[in-house]
Amino acid sequence: MQDDPDKDLFDNAHLLPPGFRQPPRVQGPGRFYVHLPNLSLEDGVGIPFRGGELRSVPFDEWRALDREVAEKRSGIYGETRPAFFVVDDIAVTGRMHAKVSRDARVLFSILTLNGMRMDPPRTSTAYVWRQGQVARFVGVHDRRTILNGPVRVRLRKTDEGLLQGLLDAVSRLEPKGAVFDxxxxxxxxxxxxxxxxxxxxxxxxxxxxxxxxxxxxxxxxxxxxxxxxxxxxxxxxxxxxxxxxxxxxxxxxxxxxxxxxxxxxxxxxxxxxxxxxxxxxxxxxxxxxxxxxxxxxxxxxxxxxxxxxxxxxxxxxx
Structure with a gap:
């Protein structure tokens, strides 16, 4: 029998990574993080998209998601400044996980059509966080692109023309997201x-x-x-x-x-x-x-x- 996609994600065992250990049960909304490989964002640079934002994630915030790896590689993380599509304060369900994953893919597609050469989000890692509960969804590159890149595109606050062009492209192409299917x-x-x-x-x-x-x-x-x-x-x-x-x-x-x-x-x-x-x-x-x-x-x-x-x-x- 197939699990209800609107059931709480932490109760849908088949949607969680093998070996996942569930912390004490907590109710309420949570936060989704999807890593976009090969892209580095300076702090303060963000691209809003479908209720979320593509932004950098400070090291302490990422450490709460992946403490075991973070404790060993803090210096590398600061150099890479990885970019995540982050959606906050939403229901932690299988349906919402699928929606956020698809939205991240559409955003990646739009950035790619604007000349960025990046690996797709599905090859890296995504996280679901809710008050100490964490689930990780790991692609073929595991956490390697989060820590080691390679970084192909760096966006800084001083890149005003480039950033405005990306914001315009996202606004123009977002309504046409179905074409990327x-x-x-x-x-x-x-x-x-x-x-x-x-x-x-x-x-x-x-x-x-x-x-x-x-x-x-x-x-x-x-x-x-x-x-x-x-x-x-x-x-x-x-x-x-x-x-x-x-x-x-x-x-x-x-x-x-x-x-x-x-x-x-x-x-x-x-x-x-x-x-x-x-x-x-x-x-x-x-x-x-x-x-x-x-x-x-x-x-x-x-x-x-x-x-x-x-x-x-x-x-x-x-």
Whole structure:
């Protein structure tokens, strides 16, 4: 029999981590913390979102959540200044845990579409706290990214222009959060989140291009390169941008993707392009973000985002 999602989380044993030891029973609302990896926030920097806030968590506050680890690594925590999505004073139930986790994922997706390259929250750690009761939900990275990063993005109070841009983006995209449930958008967020100079650029190129292909090139079994160049080109081209140069670069991008995917030497595809691998990786990231923003703008407000994206993909067919 499935547990009631509105039952108190600390009474739903299957929702708690294995080996969790329950402190004395306490009633009332609690606080949820979801770590967003690879992001560091200076104290006083916050991004409100869906009743919560993305903010730094002082060491003493985190120690109350993870005392065993905190006692050993206090100095590292201060250097990393990890960022958490924190929602306070809400019911401690399985339903609310699922909602906060989803809201954190949508916020992560929005930040990723604004150029931040971060691992998804599910890979790190989340906490539920209520007057001494603590439950931890640990991803594949355990607490490593909380303590060790790597930090890819640092936000400081002096970054006023960047912070205002993020606040504007969050306000604009938050109502369209359902679009991030589409597999194509989820793949884009995953592809854009990785990278950041920590892996081979050719792998980044391949992953970004595959995500772009899945987004815009549908139901093609022959002439895939030509279809990719045509459909992506017509969708992402900016006013005044040279169509032939864009087509040439997209053709090179797809060649690099194919070289990497099939284990071929990509030196010939790079030759004479005027860009090295990191530069092509950066360009692929830029083009994928441009396409993603246009898709979100066109289908994010639809009553049925799935149908709207299918219609958009069909419209790009010859």
């Amino acid at each position: 589409l597999p194509e958008l989820s793949s884009i967020v995953q592809a854009c989140g990785r990278g950041g100079g920590e892996e081979a650029p050719i792998d980044d190129i391949m992953r970004l291009t595959v995500a772009l292909e899945a987004l815009l090139v549908k139901d093609v079994t022959a002439g895939i390169t030509a279809a990719f160049v045509d459909r992506v080109g017509q969708f992402v081209r900016e006013p005044g941008e040279d169509a032939s140069e864009l087509a040439r670069d997209l053709r090179t991008l797809y060649a690099l993707r194919s070289d990497a995917l099939h284990g071929r030497d990509w030196a010939d595809s790079l030759a004479g392009t005027g860009r090295d691998e990191p530069a092509w990786s950066a360009w692929a990231h830029q083009i994928l973000l441009r396409a993603a923003h246009r898709v979100v703008a066109q289908v994010g407000g639809a009553a049925d985002p799935r149908l709207a994206l299918d219609t958009l993909q069909t419209s790009l067919m010859p």
